Amino acid sequence: MHYGARAVGAVGAVGLITVEASAVGPLHRTTSADLGIWNEEQAAAHRRLTSCIRERGTVPGIQLQAAGRKGSHQLPWVGAGQNGPVSAADGGWPTFGPSAVPFGDLNVPREADHADHADIDEIVEAFTRATRMAHLAGYQVVEIQAAHGYLLHEFLSPLSNHRTDEYGGSPHNRMRLALRVARAVRAAFPADKAVFVRITTTDWVEGGISVDEAVMFAKELAAVGIDLIDVTSGLVVRDEAARPPRGGTGSTSSSRRRSGTRRDSRSPRSDRSTICRWPVTRSVRSGPVPPGRQPARRSTQHAARSFSHGPVRGSGRVGRR
Numbered sequence: 508m509h510y511g512a513r514a515v516g517a518v519g520a521v522g523l524i525t526v527e528a529s530a531v532g533p534l535h536r537t538t539s540a541d542l543g544i545w546n547e548e549q550a551a552a553h554r555r556l557t558s559c560i561r562e563r564g565t566v567p568g569i570q571l572q573a574a575g576r577k578g579s580h581q582l583p584w585v586g587a588g589q590n591g592p593v594s595a596a597d598g599g600w601p602t603f604g605p606s607a608v609p610f611g612d613l614n615v616p617r618e619a620d621h622a623d624h625a626d627i628d629e630i631v632e633a634f635t636r637a638t639r640m641a642h643l644a645g646y647q648v649v650e651i652q653a654a655h656g657y658l659l660h661e662f663l664s665p666l667s668n669h670r671t672d673e674y675g676g677s678p679h680n681r682m683r684l685a686l687r688v689a690r691a692v693r694a695a696f697p698a699d700k701a702v703f704v705r706i707t708t709t710d711w712v713e714g715g716i717s718v719d720e721a722v723m724f725a726k727e728l729a730a731v732g733i734d735l736i737d738v739t740s741g742l743v744v745r746d747e748a749a750r751p752p753r754g755g756t757g758s759t760s761s762s763r764r765r766s767g768t769r770r771d772s773r774s775p776r777s778d779r780s781t782i783c784r785w786p787v788t789r790s791v792r793s794g795p796v797p798p799g800r801q802p803a804r805r806s807t808q809h810a811a812r813s814f815s816h817g818p819v820r821g822s823g824r825v826g827r828r
């Protein structure tokens with residue numbers, strides 16, 4: 508009833524409720540207790556939740572995630588939590604990532620197959636299947652998790668992706684997997700339902716993803732029909748030398764504890780004005796974002812209202828709030 512409670516109140520009081528990161532396959536979980544959305548039995552269970560949310564006039568969404576090298580760790584409230592790997596002998600499972608480089612103390616991932624890209628194809632298939640299950644479950648929005656150091660972000664960031672094939676190296680190559688997933692998810696979800704992507708604008712480390720690269724990625728996502736870019740940052744490496752002190756990013760100390768990142772109080776504060784949620788709905792469906800155009804500040808809830816109450820006219824933008 509937790510989600511139902513969020514949706515209670517005046518009908519439509521909350522525009523969108525997104526069920527947090529749900530694994531696209533058993534080997535793509537972060538922990539053994541993750542929520543999953545890879546089969547019909549799970550879809551049926553999710554349907555009870557989406558019905559409850561929809562009855563209250565709220566749009567139900569779900570975030571789809573593959574953990575990559577952050578998979579098979581302990582439950583957040585047990586022992587070392589997100590910093591504690593679970594071995595196969597203790598009920599864990601093998602993980603893979605773009606390169607055999609671990610996150611902090613977690614297990615060393617297997618490098619995703621180079622020869623025939625079977626691992627990469629499986630990822631695309633897993634997101635596609637999960638999207639079909641999300642539709643079956645009654646979700647109206649799916650969000651692809653391509654941030655916070657999980658698999659798609661691991662491919663995007665040069666800090667975790669050291670590949671020399673077409674999935675590594677240049678920004679274009681590092682974006683290849685995430686764009687394949689975005690295209691496949693968009694194609695698998697009905698056209699009148701929305702697909703969001705959560706991206707990172709900075710890895711908070713020299714040599715990681717920059718704002719310019721993130722903008723390039725956002726434009727590519729817009730070109731494949733993604734409806735909204737949900738912007739966040741960090742968590743692809745444990746030591747984020749340039750992360751601003753608390754209050755500078757909106758990140759909570761608990762989220763840093765959960766991910767095993769540390770705060771460096773010597774770091775300069777960033778200008779948050781460039782880090783906001785950037786709706787690309789409708790306007791980018793009909794063409795790329797014009798250069799120099801300022802992103803409007805609008806939350807996902809506001810975006811959901813436009814899906815809930817019909818398409819926005821004109822440029823597709825809702826005015827600043």
Ligand SMILES: Cc1cc2nc3c(=O)[nH]c(=O)nc-3n(C[C@H](O)[C@H](O)[C@H](O)COP(=O)(O)O)c2cc1C
Pocket residue numbers: 527528570652655705738739740756757758759761762
């Ligand atoms: C307990 C907890 C659970 C979270 N779960 C998710 C999640 O499932 N998916 C996600 O994208 N972010 C998740 N986050 C991260 C937040 O959405 C948010 O990104 C973070 O608090 C930092 O804020 P910022 O992205 O605005 O910088 C979680 C954060 C906390 C503290």
